[in-house]
Amino acid sequence: xxxxxxxxxxxxxxxxxxxxxxxxxxxxxxxxxxxxxxxxxxxxxxxxxxxxxxxxxxxxxxxxxxxxxxxxxxxxxxxxxxxxxxxxxxxxxxxxxxxxxxxxxxxx
Numbered sequence: 181x182x183x184x185x186x187x188x189x190x191x192x193x194x195x196x197x198x199x200x201x202x203x204x205x206x207x208x209x210x211x212x213x214x215x216x217x218x219x220x221x222x223x224x225x226x227x228x229x230x231x232x233x234x235x236x237x238x239x240x241x242x243x244x245x246x247x248x249x250x251x252x253x254x255x256x257x258x259x260x261x262x263x264x265x266x267x268x269x270x271x272x273x274x275x276x277x278x279x280x281x282x283x284x285x286x287x288x
Contacts (some may be wrong), residue, residue, distance in 0.1 A: 214286040230262040
């Protein structure tokens with residue numbers, strides 16, 4: 181009897197068997213990259229969110245690493261959104277515009 185919910189997770193010959201990760205399709209944006217400052221849920225610590233990038237995950241990771249290095253701060257990438265620690269919107273805007281992206285400052 182074949183069950184659609186059953187699968188092999190461990191084998192004594194190969195060890196743990198991981199399923200290949202599927203790439204998540206994000207909705208297409210309007211071509212404008214938005215910079216937003218957010219503090220909610222972060223105990224008062226502010227971060228800059230960069231959304232609207234029409235790139236694949238590898239390119240977003242590479243861009244995030246470059247931005248973190250130029251800003252001299254930390255950050256992360258979560259679900260296609262780059263988070264940069266601190267309020268560096270002006271510097272990020274100039275760096276992204278130098279790459280040929282159309283940037284808007286969003287939020288307060």
